[in-house]
Amino acid sequence: MKLIRRIGISLSLATTILLSLWAGGFYLAMIEELNDETDDMLEEYSEQVMRSYLAGQPIEEQGLSTNNGYTLKPITETEAIQAGQITTRDTSIYVWSEHEMEPARVYSLVFRDGDGQAYRLSVFTPTIDRADFVLALFYWVVGLLVLLLVVMLAINLLVYNRSLKPLYRLLSWIRSYRIGQTNRPLVNDTTTLEFRELNTALIEHTQRAEEAYEAQKSFIGNMSHELQTPLAVSRHHLELLLEDDTLDEQQLGRVSRAYDSLEFMTRLNKTLLMLFRIDNQQYPLDEEIDLCIALQDTLSSLREVYGHLGVNLIVDLPSPIMLRANQTLVQVLCSNLLRNAFAYNRPGGEIVVRAQGRRITIANTSTREEALDEERLFSRFYQPERRSGSTGLGLALIQSVCRELEIAIHYRYEGEYHCFVLEA
Amino acid sequence: MKTLKTALLGIVLALTVFVSPMRADSEQIITLSELPAEARAFVSQHFGSKQVAIVKLDKEFFSHKYEIIFGDGTKLEFDKRGTWQDIDGKHHAIPSSVVPAKVQTYVQKHFPGTQVIQIERKSRGRYSVELSNTVDLLFDRSFRFVGYDD
Numbered sequence: 001m002k003l004i005r006r007i008g009i010s011l012s013l014a015t016t017i018l019l020s021l022w023a024g025g026f027y028l029a030m031i032e033e034l035n036d037e038t039d040d041m042l043e044e045y046s047e048q049v050m051r052s053y054l055a056g057q058p059i060e061e062q063g064l065s066t067n068n069g070y071t072l073k074p075i076t077e078t079e080a081i082q083a084g085q086i087t088t089r090d091t092s093i094y095v096w097s098e099h100e101m102e103p104a105r106v107y108s109l110v111f112r113d114g115d116g117q118a119y120r121l122s123v124f125t126p127t128i129d130r131a132d133f134v135l136a137l138f139y140w141v142v143g144l145l146v147l148l149l150v151v152m153l154a155i156n157l158l159v160y161n162r163s164l165k166p167l168y169r170l171l172s173w174i175r176s177y178r179i180g181q182t183n184r185p186l187v188n189d190t191t192t193l194e195f196r197e198l199n200t201a202l203i204e205h206t207q208r209a210e211e212a213y214e215a216q217k218s219f220i221g222n223m224s225h226e227l228q229t230p231l232a233v234s235r236h237h238l239e240l241l242l243e244d245d246t247l248d249e250q251q252l253g254r255v256s257r258a259y260d261s262l263e264f265m266t267r268l269n270k271t272l273l274m275l276f277r278i279d280n281q282q283y284p285l286d287e288e289i290d291l292c293i294a295l296q297d298t299l300s301s302l303r304e305v306y307g308h309l310g311v312n313l314i315v316d317l318p319s320p321i322m323l324r325a326n327q328t329l330v331q332v333l334c335s336n337l338l339r340n341a342f343a344y345n346r347p348g349g350e351i352v353v354r355a356q357g358r359r360i361t362i363a364n365t366s367t368r369e370e371a372l373d374e375e376r377l378f379s380r381f382y383q384p385e386r387r388s389g390s391t392g393l394g395l396a397l398i399q400s401v402c403r404e405l406e407i408a409i410h411y412r413y414e415g416e417y418h419c420f421v422l423e424a
Numbered sequence: 425m426k427t428l429k430t431a432l433l434g435i436v437l438a439l440t441v442f443v444s445p446m447r448a449d450s451e452q453i454i455t456l457s458e459l460p461a462e463a464r465a466f467v468s469q470h471f472g473s474k475q476v477a478i479v480k481l482d483k484e485f486f487s488h489k490y491e492i493i494f495g496d497g498t499k500l501e502f503d504k505r506g507t508w509q510d511i512d513g514k515h516h517a518i519p520s521s522v523v524p525a526k527v528q529t530y531v532q533k534h535f536p537g538t539q540v541i542q543i544e545r546k547s548r549g550r551y552s553v554e555l556s557n558t559v560d561l562l563f564d565r566s567f568r569f570v571g572y573d574d
Contacts, residue, residue, distance in 0.1 A: 043451060047493070054477055055497030055514050086451050086480075109453060111478035114495025 004160060011156050016149055023145040030137055034130060039088055042107035045070070046123045050111055053119075067095075070123040075110065080118035083110035093124060103127045166190035170198060177206065180213050180279075217276070224273040231266045238262060264391070271393045274332065278400045283326040285405070291330065291360070291424060292317040295353060298334040306342040309349070316354040321424050325405050333401045336394045337362055337420060344368065344418070352417070358424045363417040371413035452481045459490055460506030467492065467500070470521050474498065513541040517556065526567035527553055535559065546573075 049070050052059045086109045092101040108122040169188050177183050188199050238259040242252065277283060296317065303313065323330065341351045341364040349365035368384065376382045378399040381392040402409045408423040456464065456479055475495030482489040488504035498518065501510035511518050517539035520528065531540060535555055542554035549565035552573045560573035
């Protein structure tokens with residue numbers, strides 16, 4: 001889950017719960033206060049009525065606020081004894097002026113006058129306004145709560161985004177980084193300590209990786225280069241031995257097999273060296289070459305070599321395809337591609353070389369009648385069937401050259417043909 | 425997660441605790457004998473002849489208040505120890521036995537013909553005295569006149 005979503009959810013949950021609890025508490029406290037105020041007012045009013053009555057003075061009809069009222073009734077001794085405590089309760093009373101029942105709060109107690117006569121005094125006040133107020137308060141509390149939550153969340157996300165910009169810059173740099181190639185430098189100015197540390201660590205690590213990579217490459221290159229001489233020397237001496245008359249059949253046979261082996265090693269080494277050189281851009285791309293002509297030249301020479309297979313050739317190269325390339329590389333490309341087309345073909349099979357715009361398709365029938373594994377096909381030393389004399393580097397070399405010449409290459413198996421498609 | 429739960433529980437508890445005291449059932453009707461001894465003594469000494477209409481105990485947030493209303497409308501207020509705080513005759517004169525002598529002298533001298541209908545303890549040891557002509561006077565703790573209480 002994206003970090004921002006995770007933070008957002010956690011924050012929302014936590015603040016929603018806490019603030020809701022607070023709002024609930026606040027609302028309840030307010031209601032309580034409101035009730036207390038009403039009760040205080042009723043208490044005062046009842047005292048006023050009681051004392052005015054006891055003092056023999058006129059009783060104010062309205063009390064402290066409009067629509068207040070009271071009832072004062074004498075009660076019997078039995079009722080007085082059973083009277084109990086002061087009661088306050090919410091009830092409905094009939095309001096004459098409105099001709100309907102309205103909610104009101106009633107405060108009721110029992111007292112005695114100077115002669116000992118017990119009375120029940122009830123004072124009441126309409127609470128419709130209070131109910132309206134309570135509802136309004138509720139809506140306001142909820143409304144403000146929601147607003148607060150939304151604003152808090154927005155601020156949190158804003159702050160998060162600002163603070164974590166360096167992280168995302170770093171991530172995008174990492175994603176586009178390719179070892180062994182030119183990469184844009186890491187520019188991530190930030191005052192946050194953690195990100196500065198990340199920056200430094202990443203730069204150091206990638207530098208070390210690059211150095212290791214370079215070291216390995218030179219090692220391979222050097223080794224390959226060094227091997228050439230001993231290989232040549234060995235082959236030369238074996239060649240001499242092959243021309244020696246004093247050896248018998250068996251001995252000559254041995255020498256021959258040793259020579260074949262050395263020859264294989266030499267070819268392998270040469271290909272590896274070429275791969276290394278291509279990777280290091282040691283073949284300058286400074287010539288304009290027609291790929292179609294190169295293909296045709298290669299085809300004519302290979303046709304003779306593989307003439308015994310009786311393979312049918314279909315060539316359709318209408319217009320030139322010019323490449324900014326290197327002669328050696330183009331020859332290697334054509335030679336490897338077409339030689340594969342012949343070598344893996346079946347007797348009486350077919351090879352099609354067709355161009356459409358800048359797309360060339362080289363298709364061949366084969367002894368192998370199922371699709372090859374495209375994923376592993378171009379990896380070094382991958383061979384679907386082991387063939388003696390095959391280095392397993394042909395397609396890897398083709399891929400390297402294509403990458404260098406900026407040609408896209410794909411493989412597919414279609415209607416019994418193995419097709420290699422180049423997009424120049 | 426466990427700490428979060430306990431934290432939430434703590435907050436809920438705190439809120440309930442906070443809200444509850446506001447729901448104090450403040451007022452109660454009590455009997456004369458439930459007044460503090462000092463208050464009872466005061467009542468029997470100065471108001472023994474009057475009928476009692478009602479006796480109330482008002483539990484405020486930290487202090488208790490005792491109230492007694494007599495059959496003629498006179499009201500007394502006592503603090504939780506039973507010391508009187510307010511003697512209010514509501515347009516009647518209050519018994520002269522509760523009015524300090526120096527106050528009586530002053531009133532008779534400056535407002536002849538009027539009566540003291542209320543005397544109340546105020547802050548800083550002062551007393552507020554209301555006369556039957558609606559004038560309010562202020563006296564200090566030694567019952568010297570200090571001004572009008574507006």
